[in-house]
Amino acid sequence: QKEVEQNSGPLSVPEGAIASLNCTYSDRGSQSFFWYRQYSGKSPELIMFIYSNGDKEDGRFTAQLNKASQYVSLLIRDSQPSDSATYLCAVGSGNQFYFGTGTSLTVIP
């Protein structure tokens, strides 16, 4: 499989802080980039997708893509305890999706 790398964490942030999640990918031809959130025992749910270089904001979430550096990140502002979950980075390449191993985030009240 083509590589998608994430820091497995765990990442702990206090409530109200900014959580920063990072992801790098190996295939320069990758076209689409996604962030999913997965609670324990549940399926992943889509949070954000981004196709172009730059930032994309949706509420408290901001996805950042830098294709030259093969890097995509997710910022969560004003982190809440309910944001505690595993965050999966996914990269679309050709007709495939490849997932990173996920970063476990804990938001401390």
Place this chain on the structure above:
Amino acid sequence: GAVVSQHPSWVICKSGTSVKIECRSLDFQATTMFWYRQFPKQSLMLMATSNEGSKATYEQGVEKDKFLINHASLTLSTLTVTSAHPEDSSFYICSASQEGSGSEAFFGQGTRLTVV
């Protein structure tokens, strides 16, 4: 977002039997469906990709004769775990996409398989 329904949500079966898992896209036509397996505290591992009307493409190390995938229509794909063994116990998740990598994938709720 679009709805993908996976059935059953959980199943327990005896070693040596076969189990079929269904994945349906309820409100869109899924050009491509993906099957994943996830062991506890590990990430999703892609097993295979299926396109409607054609044979599935399996990832390296996944036994195609053991994990039979059928994508007979644009709204239904099935995964059959044949001659299941305890080591096949896992969380199986499908996802569906309308246009492959051009659009996001929507996930079913997953099937927790326990083989005893």
